[in-house]
Amino acid sequence: MFKSILIRFKWSIVGATLLSVVGALAGIVMLKIITMQVSQLGAGGSPGPYAFPIFVGAVSAVLLFSLLSRYLLAKLSARIVYEFRDSLAKRLLATSYASIEKIGGHRIMAAMKTDASKLSDGLLLLPGFIYSFVTVLLCLGYMVYTSWQLFTVVFVLIALIMFVSKLILNRGLHHYLRLREYEDDMFSGMKTLVDGVKELTINARRRRFTYDEILEPNFAVIRDRSVKVSLIFTMLGSMASTLVFFVIGVIVFGSQVYFPQVPLGVVVTFVLTILYMVTPLQSVVDSMNRFSDCSASYRNIEGLELGEPDEFERRTDLTRQVDDSVADWSTLAVRDLVFEYQSDLEDEYTFHVGPVNTTFRRGEAVFLTGGNGSGKSTFAKLLVGLYQPDQGSIQLDDQAVYDAVDISDYQQMFSTIFSDFHLFEHVLNAAGELESDEVIGRYLTELELGHKVTSKDGKFSSVAMSQGQKKRLALLMSYIENTPVCLYDEWAADQDPRFREIFYTQIIPQLKRQNKLVVVISHDDRYFHLADQLVKFENGQIVVDERQAQPQQYHVSEQAELVMA
Template identity: 35%
Template sequence: MKALTAYLFRHSRLGFVIGAVTGVVSGLAGASLAVLIGHAMTGQGMSGGWPYALACLVFLLSKTVCDLLLMRSAQATVVRLREDLSRSLLKVPFIKQQAIGAARLNAILTKDTDVIVSASALIPLAFSNGVLILICLGYMAITSGGLFVAIAVLLGVAMAAYGRAERGPRQSLRRVREELDALYAQFGTLVAGAKELQLNARRAAFVVEEGVLPEARQVSASYIQAMTGYVVISNAGLASFYVIIGLVLFGIPALYPDMLPAAAAATVILLYLIRPVGELLAILPPLRQASIAFARVQSVGAELDDHVRPPSSGDAPLVIHAPLTLQLRQVERRTEDGSTAAFNVGPINLTVRSGEILFLTGGNGSGKTTLAMLLLGLYEPDKGAVFVNDQQVTADNVAAYRNQFSAVFADFQLFEHAVAQDDAKFDRAAAEQLRILQMEHKVRVTNGRFSSTRLSSGQRRRLALVSAFLEDRPAYLFDEWAADQDPEFKRIFYTQILQTLKAAGKAVIVISHDETYFRYADRVIRMEDGAIAGAHARQFAESEGTS
């Protein structure tokens, strides 16, 4: 919890400082209310209710300002946390994102940040109640030192017992968070395979009964165990506070009759503190959950940051200009999935030039997708190097290299914004591409945004092609784009879209099995067992392949 509080304070110091000051003021006002009530009940009150009314007004105003400032500061920091995570995610190598896993990343970006957001709304309440309790106890120490020592000892014992008893529930909450990753993975399978599961009731039952429900039950059991512990110790903590009040009210006067007035005044203050003490006990579990979630966020954030290399002054930035010449020189890549033997791609020597259409073909597992990812700069070679216009691509300049490409992957993501442009000229160009792909009756582009993305799989793939085309990058990659397209759109893709890109001087790489259209490529590279097994060149004559 300290780490979360420190992070919130570090990223919004001014708001938290002002909030803390107003919180102290509200605590003083609240404590003065308890004192005035106690004086009035013992016949020591001032005439009239003006001091009490003034204390109420100060308490209202200062607590409102405190809560609003702390809330805004906490929310601003949570936004910063999400921003930092999102930017870190985009900076790390794609292969590292795959290693962390979609389920874990989704849990971090959604569940954990939501828990932190919910808890951040409780921080003002925890702070103001804590300040109120301390000020009331401070007043008690000033007015009756001996009585305060006795109460402080009793409170110390109760707090120590609470802290010891809380270890078990806290461990259970940590276990809940660890188990949530597995549950999120099962949910991912359920959502991704919804179509297949609706066609196979037996498999659907297996996924639910053997996959989702065991994980859900385990999470539920751990959560119930944790919260049961918190319910018991929270109620015991509140009951112990009542016991302390009873000891002050009945025990101390029985031993020291002359301390009855002081005990009565202290009892009034303690009764006044029942609400803030109860609220602190109630909000402790969500604050603990937020602390655990923040630790998970920090863990993944550190894991991501470990793979963001600091810039090196030794590598000059890329100076990229058309025409492009992309080269893989003795490139090798080793891949292990943990269950099978390592799969090696390379060593590969390959050159791709502007104004050229290159087809990559080969069977499943032949290495063509890995080769494409190396060309895009999304995978880093284990050996060899990638060059653009004879400049080596390194970890420091790979971002500039990647931005030379536009791609439509087999598992593409369609974005609502075509690209970050909103001028009329762009919209007209988009409308022309929609017309060519016969999508003008389904979708419009206004201010650089598609009017709809709720389309069939084939139509969505066509929209992704439009978006990529309009990005106007020097190089393009299409991964099995035509696999689920009607014959007419296959023909348009191979005979019009690709040829238009070539005429515009683009370097075009296409992963394809459509042998009928191989004649429209300048070269066809066939991959087999991670190596270039054959190459047919229609235009460029060069010797490429394995070493």
């Protein structure tokens, strides 16, 4: 991903680097003028009439080209950061639900929060790094031109310093990678605090155990690792500036002993050049440390095995012609459908669903029932394409999904409310556009939420409410999406008796009259007689699959009157 982004901007990088070269060359000219004047002053001479204007011109050139190159590189790095974030978002949106489950939500959140942020910050260092790196290279080249003997000494000393720095850097990178693993564990622990707040509030022993055995030890390890990482990288930065003066001392004292033939002016040139290199060299070393962080963060992100941006574009292309079989169908069937959860090698038991065979008809209500862990929710995820079956097929009339019917087109048929649903703030209609506030307001009133929520420009004013009220908002969104299949997982479980009755006796029949297939996962046996088809699961198998010739009517109480038009 990152390599492809750099390839796209390679010519911009080359152009900005050339400007950096010109600016660095102007700096070398400035150094040359200074050393020449120092030599003339040491010999008792005086500067020429054009020496100072040339020096001012060189200084101006350094300032102009350095600012220009940094400006272009800053724009370039900002574009690269944008492309990186854009590509990362598309890759995540293109990743299948099963893959995200396998990766783990806490790892993804840690990568998005920590790794993506560090990688973006590192890319913003690119302008200063390129300019400083070019400056250091040209300074070294200037020293070779001035005296290869003294340069050999400088090169050997710098090579030794870089070798030691590399060893220290590798050690720091090792500790940093370990630190990232502990930070992933920390995010997992913090997620436990949020998800298990009810149980932790009630159970003081588990609350104490969670803190003493899970959170606090992890915090302590992160504290110690952070100190090590910070110390190593700080030491690297200090070495770069301190050892430069050691190199200067070796040049000044050693040149008179081992290279007496080297003129004093050359020694002065080396001293000034090395001093001029201190800031760029410090910048290069600091950037290399940060780039090491970026490298580790990049490997963490790539290790997530996310989808590809092209797949996101393909699956969200609203202008693509949808197959007629998705728009015009009458039955949705599964044939010999089998799915088995992947498990660790140490786990001998693996839950599986199937083989499952059943047929659903458009314009009818299908109730899926069964005990907890019976396989009905897994079957629902297979039905909507969140899981891909290991064997068997899903068919629209006689067209097989995944083969004759594109899975992305197939999934657009569904509007779902799972038991662990996420409530979005923006309300989209069937065309994928924001719905008008007038329509949203009418449904809010009918669902008795008008006093709690309003909408502006298609966005809810708030989604902070009870679970039952959130489900009503989700139902509103599902209704406005106007898809041919509606799947609701335990929707009525969090409703009061009145709205539970409204759901089964008014909302579902209204959806059926719109020729929608309504699939409801339910334990409300009081309303099972209202289903056109009742399917019961046990141990991943269908044990009951009954159709009613004519679903019985249910007397609607006055308190449950509601019109969804």
